[in-house]
Amino acid sequence: MDGIKILGCGHAHLKRKVTNDDFAKILDTSDEWIRTRTGIRTRYRAEQEETSDMALEAAQNALADSGIDPKRIRYFIVATLSPDHVMPSVACSLKDRLELPGNVMSFDVNAACSGFLYSLQIASGLLRENEAALVVGAEKLSKYMDWTDRNTCVLFGDGAGACVVEKRDAPLYRFANTESDLQHSLFVPGMKSHEEREIGYAQMNGREVFRFAIRAMREAIENVLAQAGDTVDDVDLVISHQANIRIIENVARHLHIPMEKMYTNLEEYGNTSAASIAIALACAKEEGVLKRGMNVVITGFGGGFSYGAVYFKW
Structure with a gap:
């Protein structure tokens, strides 16, 4: 395992x-x-x-x-x-x-x-x-x-x-995938020459990222639940990448997951990229929202386009 x-x-x-x-x-x-x-x-x-x-x-x-x-x-x-x-x-x-x-x-x-x-x-x-x-x-x-x-x-x-x-000798259901972002919808350019000492600014096509994020996290959650033979009713808590509340709400609505099962802290922290889920886990544990024995889904998406999920018992 x-x-x-x-x-x-x-x-x-x-x-x-x-x-x-x-x-x-x-x-x-x-x-x-x-x-x-x-x-x-x-x-x-x-x-x-x-x-x-x-x-x-x-x-x-x-x-x-x-x-x-x-x-x-x-x-x-x-x-x-x-x-x-x-x-x-x-x-x-x-x-x-x-x-x-x-x-x-x-x-x-x-x-x-x-x-x-x-x-x-x-x-x-x-x-x-x-x-x-x-x-x-x-x-x-x-x-x-x-x-x-x-x-x-x-x-x-x-x-x-x-x-x-x-x-841990227990199931961990995992899924990861990448779709090449050939249009640079989410992009931070690097240095092109010795003269260009500064890394470029972050660039984003918000609409394209929004559509991708909803589809990607839905797919990832459905995949790990199918592996386990479970449904959303078996899930106690979903901790997703904290990018945008409207993305999280759309994922919850499409999968019929009550919003009370969708942990969020982006109101305070914003989008912290790779730190996002890690901070959310720590905060959910501190707040007593995340408890031992819970069935937990962690899911996210990012530049690349990369995305995935894990499903396990906390």
Whole structure:
């Protein structure tokens, strides 16, 4: 079995909260315009913190919450599209700062907003008996924002979340897929020459992403439930990528899932890409929404286009 048990969760706590009213001071927008279209009221922005700093805090909190000896960690995976450097990876940079043992495989995964979800699936395939993995989602998306583009900059926040997982002799139903985004509907251009030192701004075709996201998460949820032979009635909680409340509501409506089963925290955190699901897991656990014995679906989508889901008993 490739089943996993999540032993602990944690997330970083950034100090600077940016409200919709803050954006209204610099853009042709308003709190109502942003809220009605996205469900987002606030988001956090890193100031002095880099992606690795946020990942470190989230990882430390997850390790503390798990209560396990860090020497049990065998795999350390960081999902991010916004690392501090092209090389070394965030995971390699943090391995010694976290005082992990010498025989830890450490690496980053870039699957955009699907990164944490993909990383959980990678960990489930790698883990053996008595081994544990530390899986982090961390993003500093503010460095990719065009602060004059209200269609993108109001959506995204910075942050990090993490989980400690171990192998479990129980089913884990998983699904992942990628559809090439040849039209660059969700795109961050890189440097093209030595003269272009800056990474380009995030670009997004909102309508295309919206349509894809609803279809992709529906497909992913239906796939993992079919594998299990379960229906939506058997699901206790769905934790999805926190991109847009209208996307989440549409997925719930099409699959006949009551919204009370769809956990959301995007109102406070916005879209934190690969950190999104990890932060949501930590917050749901802190709030007592996520309880042992629950049947949980985790699902998401991202640039690429990448998407997937996992279904397991918490």
